[in-house]
Amino acid sequence: MRYRRLGYFVAVAEELSFTRAAQRLHMAQPPLSQQIALLEKEIGTPLFDRSRRTIRLTAAGAALLPEARRLLTDLDETVRMVRSVGDGTVGRLAVGFVPSAINGVLADLLREFRATHPAVELTLREMAPDALLRAVHDRRLDLAVLYLPVSDPDLDQRRLASEELLLALPEAHPAAAARAISLADVADEPFVLPERHDVPGLHAAVTALFTDAGVTPRIAQRGVWLIQTVLGLVAAGTGLAVVPSSATALRRHGVLLRPLTDAAPRLELAAIWRRDNASSPLKGLLDVMEP
Numbered sequence: 233m234r235y236r237r238l239g240y241f242v243a244v245a246e247e248l249s250f251t252r253a254a255q256r257l258h259m260a261q262p263p264l265s266q267q268i269a270l271l272e273k274e275i276g277t278p279l280f281d282r283s284r285r286t287i288r289l290t291a292a293g294a295a296l297l298p299e300a301r302r303l304l305t306d307l308d309e310t311v312r313m314v315r316s317v318g319d320g321t322v323g324r325l326a327v328g329f330v331p332s333a334i335n336g337v338l339a340d341l342l343r344e345f346r347a348t349h350p351a352v353e354l355t356l357r358e359m360a361p362d363a364l365l366r367a368v369h370d371r372r373l374d375l376a377v378l379y380l381p382v383s384d385p386d387l388d389q390r391r392l393a394s395e396e397l398l399l400a401l402p403e404a405h406p407a408a409a410a411r412a413i414s415l416a417d418v419a420d421e422p423f424v425l426p427e428r429h430d431v432p433g434l435h436a437a438v439t440a441l442f443t444d445a446g447v448t449p450r451i452a453q454r455g456v457w458l459i460q461t462v463l464g465l466v467a468a469g470t471g472l473a474v475v476p477s478s479a480t481a482l483r484r485h486g487v488l489l490r491p492l493t494d495a496a497p498r499l500e501l502a503a504i505w506r507r508d509n510a511s512s513p514l515k516g517l518l519d520v521m522e523p
Contacts, residue, residue: 235307237271238300240264241279245297248287325513328357328364329377330431332459333501335481337393338377345520352513360457361431368506374514379433379476380500387504390521395476395499397441398489400466405488412491415445422452422471430457437497438474445494463487 243253254261279293364376428435452471462473467486
């Protein structure tokens with residue numbers, strides 16, 4: 233059964249006149265009468281009583297009318313839904329991120345995306361960098377936000393922000409009064425440092441910072457990569473730490489963050505996704521991320 237014929241039927245049934253229905257449909261009357269006759273033939277029973285000057289619905293026509301309206305409404309809603317999925321205004325999107333990312337630019341991007349795509353079901357997951365890469369590869373995540381470098385031919389990337397490195401130290405530290413601090417001034421201090429396999433981007437930047445400054449750090453604690461935990465260890469007196477500038481949003485009691493006078497490399501925060509991911513909601517988020 234053709235949905236267009238159902239639309240013709242509803243128009244004639246509501247107008248109870250082929251002439252008025254044809255005018256409403258912006259078509260000539262003979263083709264409309266022909267389409268109704270074809271519909272009746274397809275169903276196998278008359279839908280209109282044409283024996284009088286004014287046509288009437290038969291019992292079959294009266295039974296069909298509400299069902300035809302429902303089917304046409306369902307079709308319209310389905311078409312709107314499919315179009316919405318196609319243009320990215322509805323659907324599902326899974327986004328993962330390293331914890332520090334949500335303290336900076338990512339929060340603003342997600343807020344804008346929610347405002348422009350309110351019908352998209354957005355799932356957020358906080359994960360370690362290696363887990364983020366696996367999840368994007370396995371299609372459990374559509375997009376991940378983490379620190380570069382990431383080298384993978386299957387993944388595309390877009391830089392979101394560039395963060396400077398700051399020195400985290402207890403507020404009672406003798407150097408806390410300085411506006412900026414050189415690593416040489418704290419070369420003998422213990423440090424809390426991340427492992428390479430936990431946060432390769434941050435580890436590479438911190439390692440380069442110490443190397444360029446000619447300082448070999450005295451390591452008090454390794455294997456801690458959550459910035460909140462790192463700042464907690466600094467507050468506890470375990471050691472100093474080098475952290476991304478997004479840590480300023482955490483405002484940990486007992487910890488001060490100071491710029492470094494050393495020529496420090498910057499951390500590049502980026503979004504990564506599979507090159508072959510054709511998700512429309514993903515495209516919508518990437519559009520929001522356009523500089």
